[in-house]
Amino acid sequence: MDCTELMFDENIISSLKxxxxxxxxxxxxxxxxVIFACxxxxxxxxxxxxxxxxxxxxxxxxxAGGLGKITKEKFQKSEAExxxxxxxxxxxxxxxxxxxxxxxxxxxxxxxSKTILEKYKIKxxxxxxxxxxxxxxxxxxxxxxxxxxxxxxxxxxxFSDFLxxxxxxxxxxxxxxxxLVGDIQRMIIYPQLGWIKEVDIPDDIIQxxxxxxxxxxxxxxxxxxxxxxxxxxxxxxxSNVNLFS
Numbered sequence: 001m002d003c004t005e006l007m008f009d010e011n012i013i014s015s016l017k018x019x020x021x022x023x024x025x026x027x028x029x030x031x032x033x034v035i036f037a038c039x040x041x042x043x044x045x046x047x048x049x050x051x052x053x054x055x056x057x058x059x060x061x062x063x064a065g066g067l068g069k070i071t072k073e074k075f076q077k078s079e080a081e082x083x084x085x086x087x088x089x090x091x092x093x094x095x096x097x098x099x100x101x102x103x104x105x106x107x108x109x110x111x112x113s114k115t116i117l118e119k120y121k122i123k124x125x126x127x128x129x130x131x132x133x134x135x136x137x138x139x140x141x142x143x144x145x146x147x148x149x150x151x152x153x154x155x156x157x158x159f160s161d162f163l164x165x166x167x168x169x170x171x172x173x174x175x176x177x178x179x180l181v182g183d184i185q186r187m188i189i190y191p192q193l194g195w196i197k198e199v200d201i202p203d204d205i206i207q208x209x210x211x212x213x214x215x216x217x218x219x220x221x222x223x224x225x226x227x228x229x230x231x232x233x234x235x236x237x238x239s240n241v242n243l244f245s
Contacts, residue, residue: 001216003170003177012177012215013163015208019180020159022205024131025138029151031057032124034098034117038109038137039065039079042130044155046083049128050090052153057126061087062116064100064109070175106137107195110144117148124149131157135199136183140190142197175219177212182220184209189227193236 006012035058037049049061065079075082078101088094103112125145129137131154138152166173184205191198213221230236
């Protein structure tokens with residue numbers, strides 16, 4: 001999809017700001033047993049983890065991630081290993097870094113890391129992910145790791161800087177806005193499947209979702225048939241599921 005004109009559309013930009021304000025939590029963080037990075041294509045995340053580690057916000061860093069839907073086309077090794085290499089270049093020694101290299105989505109980042117968390121007797125976790133993934137990621141961690149004390153933060157980034165990055169190319173703009181739209185849908189569907197904690201989605205976010213989806217930012221939207229396949233594959237009671245698409 002060619003987004004050259006849409007990249008500078010004021011209605012699109014204001015819609016992105018609405019989503020930004022909803023998804024970025026701006027939590028006050030505290031020192032934890034571990035700094036936990038969810039792997040993705042964003043390479044500012046391990047830099048932020050290294051900064052937090054040197055500031056005393058964690059005793060170790062756990063990088064979680066194999067290859068996901070985007071990174072499998074871009075990375076030559078796992079997200080976790082790439083993150084480790086970046087953190088070491090920023091002053092973190094390998095002895096303070098833990099790896100989980102098999103997960104391919106946020107839920108599995110946490111599920112597959114449970115044995116590591118238990119081994120090191122972790123009780124509190126400072127999660128680091130991208131700004132627009134904060135709300136969904138925290139809700140995921142709360143569902144999978146309810147017994148842990150959880151915080152979340154992200155690399156320092158203003159909305160204007162975020163927008164400038166998006167506007168670097170039409171292809172990048174389309175992918176990133178589609179990811180945001182897909183995340184809103186997942187925050188509605190996934191709690192019904194038991195995959196994340198329930199998220200209160202305000203009406204203006206729902207309206208923004210439909211506006212951007214109808215503009216064509218639907219690359220990562222589940223269709224009704226996709227949702228039904230998830231329900232069938234995971235043997236979920238369909239009577240309780242709203243087929244939101």
